[in-house]
Amino acid sequence: MKSKEKLQAAAAQLFMEKGYVNTTVQEIANLAGVTERTFFRQFKDKSDVLFDTNNDMGQRVAAFITDHVDVEKKPLKLAVEGFVSISEFFEGSRERVLARNQIIQSNPDLQERELLKGQVLIASVTNSLSAQYDSDLSELAARFAVEIFHMAFMKWMKSAEKSLAEQLLAVYELYENSFCCGD
Amino acid sequence: MKSKEKLQAAAAQLFMEKGYVNTTVQEIANLAGVTERTFFRQFKDKSDVLFDTNNDMGQRVAAFITDHVDVEKKPLKLAVEGFVSISEFFEGSRERVLARNQIIQSNPDLQERELLKGQVLIASVTNSLSAQYDSDLSELAARFAVEIFHMAFMKWMKSAEKSLAEQLLAVYELYENSFCCGD
DNA sequence: ATTCCCAGGTCAGTTTCTGACATTTTTTCT
DNA sequence: AGAAAAAATGTCAGAAACTGACCTGGGAAT
Numbered sequence: 001m002k003s004k005e006k007l008q009a010a011a012a013q014l015f016m017e018k019g020y021v022n023t024t025v026q027e028i029a030n031l032a033g034v035t036e037r038t039f040f041r042q043f044k045d046k047s048d049v050l051f052d053t054n055n056d057m058g059q060r061v062a063a064f065i066t067d068h069v070d071v072e073k074k075p076l077k078l079a080v081e082g083f084v085s086i087s088e089f090f091e092g093s094r095e096r097v098l099a100r101n102q103i104i105q106s107n108p109d110l111q112e113r114e115l116l117k118g119q120v121l122i123a124s125v126t127n128s129l130s131a132q133y134d135s136d137l138s139e140l141a142a143r144f145a146v147e148i149f150h151m152a153f154m155k156w157m158k159s160a161e162k163s164l165a166e167q168l169l170a171v172y173e174l175y176e177n178s179f180c181c182g183d
Numbered sequence: 184m185k186s187k188e189k190l191q192a193a194a195a196q197l198f199m200e201k202g203y204v205n206t207t208v209q210e211i212a213n214l215a216g217v218t219e220r221t222f223f224r225q226f227k228d229k230s231d232v233l234f235d236t237n238n239d240m241g242q243r244v245a246a247f248i249t250d251h252v253d254v255e256k257k258p259l260k261l262a263v264e265g266f267v268s269i270s271e272f273f274e275g276s277r278e279r280v281l282a283r284n285q286i287i288q289s290n291p292d293l294q295e296r297e298l299l300k301g302q303v304l305i306a307s308v309t310n311s312l313s314a315q316y317d318s319d320l321s322e323l324a325a326r327f328a329v330e331i332f333h334m335a336f337m338k339w340m341k342s343a344e345k346s347l348a349e350q351l352l353a354v355y356e357l358y359e360n361s362f363c364c365g366d
Numbered sequence: 367a368t369t370c371c372c373a374g375g376t377c378a379g380t381t382t383c384t385g386a387c388a389t390t391t392t393t394t395c396t
Numbered sequence: 397a398g399a400a401a402a403a404a405t406g407t408c409a410g411a412a413a414c415t416g417a418c419c420t421g422g423g424a425a426t
Contacts, residue, residue, distance in 0.1 A: 024382090037407080046382070108299065174320060179327075221374055374420085379414105383412080384409105386409090390406080392404080
């Protein structure tokens with residue numbers, strides 16, 4: 001087990017036990033059996049330990065989009081389908097996702113970081129869309145799609161009744177039924 | 184001049200002169216003629232000095248929305264009009280806004296904080312919309328409206344050719360023409 | 367005038383984060 | 397295998413961000 005993973009595991013455990021603010025980087029490092037200094041070599045700051053920096057999700061959604069080019073289809077629809085395509089990835093780890101989200105919601109710093117991740121996601125999706133669509137249109141669609149995902153994700157976490165994919169489609173349909181065509 | 188304002192002025196000056204990361208809270212406090220301690224009494228952290236906490240903008244947009252209830256009108260349209268209604272507020276201080284934005288774009292921490300402000304904005308708009316519309320629909324419209332504002336704002340900063348209001352309507356029309364009706 | 371209040375000062379301490387350099391561990395090359 | 401190179405981690409010193417506890421002076425209220 002690499003030290004990075006050990007640190008992530010240790011952090012997750014301690015954040016759950018005593019909360020984010022009450023656990024010090026010292027403690028995380030100790031529990032992981034390494035030095036505080038190597039924590040800061042692996043992660044740019046304390047909050048970083050909770051976030052994937054590699055934008056896995058963005059890559060996957062972008063891949064789906066580039067694999068399903070279809071000039072007939074509206075960009076937002078395509079982007080939302082991209083998110084649907086990765087949604088089952090979350091279904092298996094509902095527990096972990098919920099726990100992680102609880103930690104994040106407990107602290108403004110973490111919320112901010114989560115939002116920044118959203119920006120990276122937008123950039124990925126924008127980029128993959130812009131191979132087929134106008135640049136502004138791509139960005140707008142990407143932003144809307146990420147917001148739809150965000151809402152669906154929140155609803156999915158609040159209640160287990162629907163799958164994430166279903167929530168995504170539900171929000172998308174809410175949009176289609178209520179926003180489109182005229183004022 | 185209250186110490187809070189002196190600190191804000193000092194911070195703005197120093198951030199411009201030497202950049203955000205290179206200026207210390209010490210220096211800001213010194214230039215403002217107060218102690219480091221009182222800086223942290225006025226602002227929760229270093230970045231806080233750049234942000235209005237009172238959500239002025241959200242209040243104004245929300246006020247417009249509640250003043251212009253119209254069951255015929257789609258919520259997104261109404262929300263966008265809310266943003267249009269406050270857009271002239273920015274026109275007068277383009278210089279300041281640009282300078283401030285340059286500082287913010289120079290540092291991830293500041294970008295994150297700006298994004299959190301966006302969430303507060305979303306909450307305000309959602310709240311004002313939900314007096315007339317379904318709760319989920321209100322949130323979705325608020326999110327989309329804020330994204331439209333965000334894009335328009337960026338374009339407005341990049342070039343002075345169009346007013347912010349014009350950019351807003353341009354982005355909104357891009358949405359109307361390209362997203363609506365069918366897949 | 368006396369009390370009270372409160373913005374600000376003082377100080378000591380914790381925590382986060384970085385730079386510089388030493389040491390260990392792993393990989394690569396022959 | 398064994399030397400050389402490279403990557404990871406340790407050590408240490410220190411700056412900067414932030415907090416808690418307590419003190420102080422001067423203005424507002426009664």
